[in-house]
Amino acid sequence: MRVAQAGEKLENEKIWKLESEKMGEWGGNFLEHQLCQNFKLWQSA
Numbered sequence: 001m002r003v004a005q006a007g008e009k010l011e012n013e014k015i016w017k018l019e020s021e022k023m024g025e026w027g028g029n030f031l032e033h034q035l036c037q038n039f040k041l042w043q044s045a
Helices: 006-044
Strands: none
Touching: none
16 A cells, blocks of 8 residues: 655545535545544554
């Protein structure tokens, strides 16, 4: 698995936030969960 660069990670977080706002509460929770999972993977890499 490729580790994202810091700048790229920030861009992804911005995109996720925008997407979650569009999708509403449930979508935000789902994306937040995905972000947490990705962050744990990223930390353990």
